Amino acid sequence: MRLFSKRKDPRTPEVQTCATADRGIIPPLHNSDHPAEYRLYRELREKVPVIDAAIMKLIRLLGEFKIVCENEQSQNAMDDFVSRVPVGGVSTGLYAFICSYFDQLLTCGKAVGEIAVYEDGGVAALYNAPADAIVLREGENPVDIKMVHSGISEKEIERPELICVTLLNPLPGTMKGTSILSGLPFVSELLMKIFHCVGQNFERAGNVRFAVTYNPPAGAGALNARQRVKEIAEQWSSAMRDKGRVCDFVSVGDVNIRAIGADSQILDCDIPIRHVLEQIVAKLSIPPFLLGLSWSSTERMSSQQADILTSELEYYRLLLTPVIEKIARVYLSAERLDPRVTVEWSNISLQDETELAAARLDNARAEQLERSMEVNG
DSSP states (O other): OOOGGGOOSOOOOOOSOOOOOOOOOOOOTTOTTSTTHHHHHHHHHHHOHHHHHHHHHHHHHTOOEEEEESSHHHHHHHHHHHHHOEETTTEESHHHHHHHHHHHHHHHSEEEEEEEEOTTSOEEEEEEEOTTSEEEEEOSSTTOEEEEESSSSOOBOSOGGGEEEEESSOOTTOOOOOOTTTTHHHHHHHHHHHHHHHHHHIIIIISOEEEEEEEOOTTOOHHHHHHHHHHHHHHHHHHHHOOSSOOOOOOOSEEEEEEETTTOOTTOOHHHHHHHHHHHHHHHTOOGGGGTOOSSTTOOOOHHHHHHHHHHHHHHHHHHHHHHHHHHHHHHHHTTSOOOEEEEEOOOOOSOHHHHHHHHHHHHHHHHHHHHHHHHO
């Protein structure tokens, strides 16, 4: 058996899904039908941090998995492969590949990955390809799917068995996935407008300005008053510019200082911002307090919220399991081992640590009570 980590003098494997990154102008947020919608969704994550935080939270909540083989020899080889397979030249491990794959699936509604192989068929690495690297086309019938390179030529992929493609919630009769961010461009653009207005209002009223008024005493000449005003202005500006230490402003005479705009209510935009954020969080199926958006300090995840989020994670696991199984079977077949595998995911637990500790305590007490009953009986 060839060990994955002991292959000698490997040639650099070729990948079929390379694509040149499109660095064109980002389309307007409301134009979701633009061909560059993948760039649009990535731009959404950059402009609205709560969206990026929600997707990263879903990736972390997905949990870990284990590939179980039918025999011990296959299991040993698979465990080594899962932990040491190169991913994209910068990462290692099948879990890293699945996390990037899942990230792309949520963002674009479509994920593409490739199993890079050596000339002799051995698995060399895993590659997370851009979502637009390949295009799905109908074959001779609606259930016959062809993979072609994106671009003008649209050359068909030579070895589609090495390509992993997953679509998120595709519409019936189409081969295009639906991003989890679908429907959010308009809402997010509205949030950006609110933030922009808040910034403008802060520039006008939030950044406190002061009015310094000097009333010269009776009998003071005009030249004298003008010179005194100039000195006051210079000293006040110097005191306000010195950020390294607290400076006192000392003057002689009748000097009145007022803050301009200190009582302004223009910056009170909490209600519209919260309303927009509630729509975004509801679309992403993430409890607000998990993103640091608790509307109250005592908010906790209810059982209904936990059930909804658990069902979402279970659905995503169903989409990713065939991808994991395909990669495992390709590797085991290349190593001439039994390719029968199953994927076991870790339990999804969204309860508070205090509740988990209380449950463990109750179980321990119940077990102790059962043992005492057995001894007395």
